[in-house]
Amino acid sequence: MKILLRFLFMLLVIFNPNAQQTARAFTGTYGINYGRIADNIPSPDKVVKLLRAAKIKNVRIYDAEPSVLNAFKGTGLELVVGLPNGFVKEMSANADHALNWVKDNVKAFLPDTRIVGIAVGNEVLGGSDNEMEVALLNAVKNVYNATKKLGISDVVQISTAHSQAVFADSFPPSYCVFKDGVAQLMKPLLEFFSKIGSPFCLNAYPFLAYTYNPDKIDINYALFQPNEGIVDNKTHLHYDNLLDAQIDAAYAALEDAGFRKMEVIVTETGWASDGDENEPAATPSNARTYNYNLRKRLAKRKGTPLRPKKMLKAYIFALFNEYQKPGQSSEKNFGLFKADGSISYDVGFSGLQDISAASSLLSLKGIQAQGYYLSATAITTSISILLSRL
Ligand SMILES: *[C@@H]1O[C@H](CO)[C@@H](O)[C@H](O)[C@H]1NC(C)=O
Ligand SMILES: *[C@@H]1O[C@H](CO)[C@@H](O)[C@H](O)[C@H]1NC(C)=O
Numbered sequence: 112m113k114i115l116l117r118f119l120f121m122l123l124v125i126f127n128p129n130a131q132q133t134a135r136a137f138t139g140t141y142g143i144n145y146g147r148i149a150d151n152i153p154s155p156d157k158v159v160k161l162l163r164a165a166k167i168k169n170v171r172i173y174d175a176e177p178s179v180l181n182a183f184k185g186t187g188l189e190l191v192v193g194l195p196n197g198f199v200k201e202m203s204a205n206a207d208h209a210l211n212w213v214k215d216n217v218k219a220f221l222p223d224t225r226i227v228g229i230a231v232g233n234e235v236l237g238g239s240d241n242e243m244e245v246a247l248l249n250a251v252k253n254v255y256n257a258t259k260k261l262g263i264s265d266v267v268q269i270s271t272a273h274s275q276a277v278f279a280d281s282f283p284p285s286y287c288v289f290k291d292g293v294a295q296l297m298k299p300l301l302e303f304f305s306k307i308g309s310p311f312c313l314n315a316y317p318f319l320a321y322t323y324n325p326d327k328i329d330i331n332y333a334l335f336q337p338n339e340g341i342v343d344n345k346t347h348l349h350y351d352n353l354l355d356a357q358i359d360a361a362y363a364a365l366e367d368a369g370f371r372k373m374e375v376i377v378t379e380t381g382w383a384s385d386g387d388e389n390e391p392a393a394t395p396s397n398a399r400t401y402n403y404n405l406r407k408r409l410a411k412r413k414g415t416p417l418r419p420k421k422m423l424k425a426y427i428f429a430l431f432n433e434y435q436k437p438g439q440s441s442e443k444n445f446g447l448f449k450a451d452g453s454i455s456y457d458v459g460f461s462g463l464q465d466i467s468a469a470s471s472l473l474s475l476k477g478i479q480a481q482g483y484y485l486s487a488t489a490i491t492t493s494i495s496i497l498l499s500r501l
Contacts, residue, residue, distance in 0.1 A: 137227075137376055138189060140409040142169030142426035143447075144379055147176070148433040151450040155182030158430070161452065162188060171378065171426050173233065175216035184223040191228035191270075192217060194254065196243065199232045202253055203246035209253035210260060218261045228268040229254055230378070234314060236300075237276035237293050247271065248300050255307060270304070272312040272378040275319075275357065278364055284417070285345040287360035288367045301370050311370075313361050314379035314428075317353040318401070318441070322390050328353065334382075334397060335404030348416040354380060354405070359417040375418075377425035380405065383441035384432075384455050393441045399456035402427065402447065406458060 145158065153161070159182050162170065172179055173193040183190055194202065194212065202209040217226050231254050235247045251269060258264040277297060281287045289297050304311070321333040331338035333353045340351040343359075350356040354377075361375045382401035386393025405425070414421040432446035432455065449455050 137169055137424050139169050140412055140422060140424045141167065141406065142171065142424070143167050144171045144173075144426050144429045145179070146173055146429045146431065146433050146436075147179075148436045149431060149450055150435065152431045152433070153452045155179045157452065159183060159186055159188065161430075161448070169426065171230065177220075180216075180220045180224045180226070183225070184220070187225060189225050189227045191230055191268075192226055193230045193233060194250070196232050196235060196240075199235060199243050199250045200246045202231070203248075203250035206253045206256065209250070210257040213254060213257035213263075214261060217258075217267060218263055221263060221266070226267055228270060229258070230312070231269060231271045233272050234274040234276070235271065236273060236296055237290060238274075244296055248296070248303065251300065251303060255303075264307075268309055269307065270309045270312045270378075271300070272314050274314050275316070278360060281357060281360035283341070283343040283345060284350070284356045284359040285343050285348075285363045287363040289364050294368065298368055301365070301368060301373065305370055305373055310374040310376045311361060311365055312378040313358065313375055315354060315357045315361075315377050316380060317357065318382045318392065320353060320357070322386075322392055322441075325392070330392065330397070333392075334400045335408055336400065343416075346417065350416060352404075352408070354408070355415045355423075358423065359415050362415070362417050374421055377423070379428040380425050381428035381445045383444045384446075385444040386441035387439050390439060390441045393444065395456045398445075399458060402456075402458040 143162070145162075152158075155176075155178050158179075162168075163186065168187070169189050169191075170183075171191040171193070174195050175192040180190070180192070198212065202212060213229070217229060220226060231251045232243070232247055236244055238244065251271060255264065255269045258267050258269065275281065277289055277293045279288050279290045288294075301311070317333040321328050321330060329338050330336075332340060332351070335352045335354070338351065340349055341356065342349050343356075348359070350359070358375050358377065365371065365373050365375070382398040383390065383393035384395045384398035405427070409423060409425055412422050413419070414423060427447065429445045429447070431448050432444050432450055434443050434450065436442045444455075446455050447458065
């Protein structure tokens with residue numbers, strides 16, 4: 112009887128829509144990057160509907176655009192905002208500016224908009240702007256201090272995402288180390304992140320590895336399709352897909368640098384559905400296969416061969432095709448959705464249909480939600496019946 116009561120109370124707590132939740136940085140395993148470098152994509156309100164219909168809760172944006180933050184208000188969606196690279200030097204040089212930025216762009220929207228993280232710069236280390244690379248650590252510290260001062264450091268996690276350009280060599284995975292020019296800046300950054308409990312954020316692209324080495328890499332290995340895989344000659348671990356190998360390469364580099372315990376999360380991964388002539392792997396069929404299999408891989412809630420207990424978590428790149436992005440055509444064609452909100456290819460999401468279908472799905476869910484209030488009442492009733500019998 113006691114156990115049954117406890118179970119019913121637990122149900123009440125779980126299903127109570129007004130229950131307070133404590134903030135965690137990345138609560139699921141499947142998140143998405145919501146980039147907006149296109150003037151033809153749906154409005155933030157429609158995007159919210161789309162994300163809810165697709166049941167995607169963890170979202171990253173590359174700035175702190177107020178119209179997006181306002182649209183996310185009261186939705187329960189968990190958002191990591193970005194401090195754009197263009198601000199890194201300023202925030203590094205001036206602690207007051209960092210404080211004001213965090214106050215105006217983050218604190219002002221809490222708690223209604225669930226901002227759970229700030230990414231300070233994107234792919235700064237290993238890039239071409241040395242001044243910005245040197246400035247990164249102090250920008251991170253100033254932003255962290257700002258969250259401390261504003262009393263939000265336990266709900267908002269500070270991080271920065273790295274490209275694979277920070278590594279010297281990632282094959283076999285266990286041989287991976289940080290590049291010479293990067294290691295000196297990376298180590299103090301890792302020391303700080305390890306002190307404040309932040310993970311190592313990796314943008315990992317089997318698509319790029321394959322595109323640059325099509326003769327060395329089996330495309331089935333890159334796409335999580337059946338294949339022989341590789342064996343790491345030092346650890347003797349077997350890898351049946353390139354993403355796991357890329358993540359374990361990052362773990363190996365972290366271990367080499369003295370940070371064995373730090374968790375790696377994938378802040379970007381995806382596959383382009385269209386590209387230039389020198390990017391022949393960028394096809395709708397490959398993009399669908401990668402994203403479909405990736406979703407299955409994440410749903411297993413498993414770690415990698417080297418860190419089997421660290422459940423793999425990844426934010427997909429990206430929600431929309433972004434035609435105004437610079438660079439090769441592939442850059443503009445990573446979206447699960449086209450600019451008009453229709454799907455680029457079906458990756459098997461029940462909710463990932465076009466926007467209007469998503470909206471009708473949402474209203475369906477509204478009806479279900481009423482049903483669930485009813486059942487919550489039913490639970491309360493049965494508890495009072497049980498209590499009256501004690
Ligand atoms: C951050 O705050 C701590 C403690 O308040 C202080 O010691 C440190 O110098 C500050 N760091 C920066 C970069 O301002
Ligand atoms: C493992 O493979 C790498 C790259 O092919 C090679 O450089 C290294 O010597 C090999 N190590 C062992 C222990 O066989």
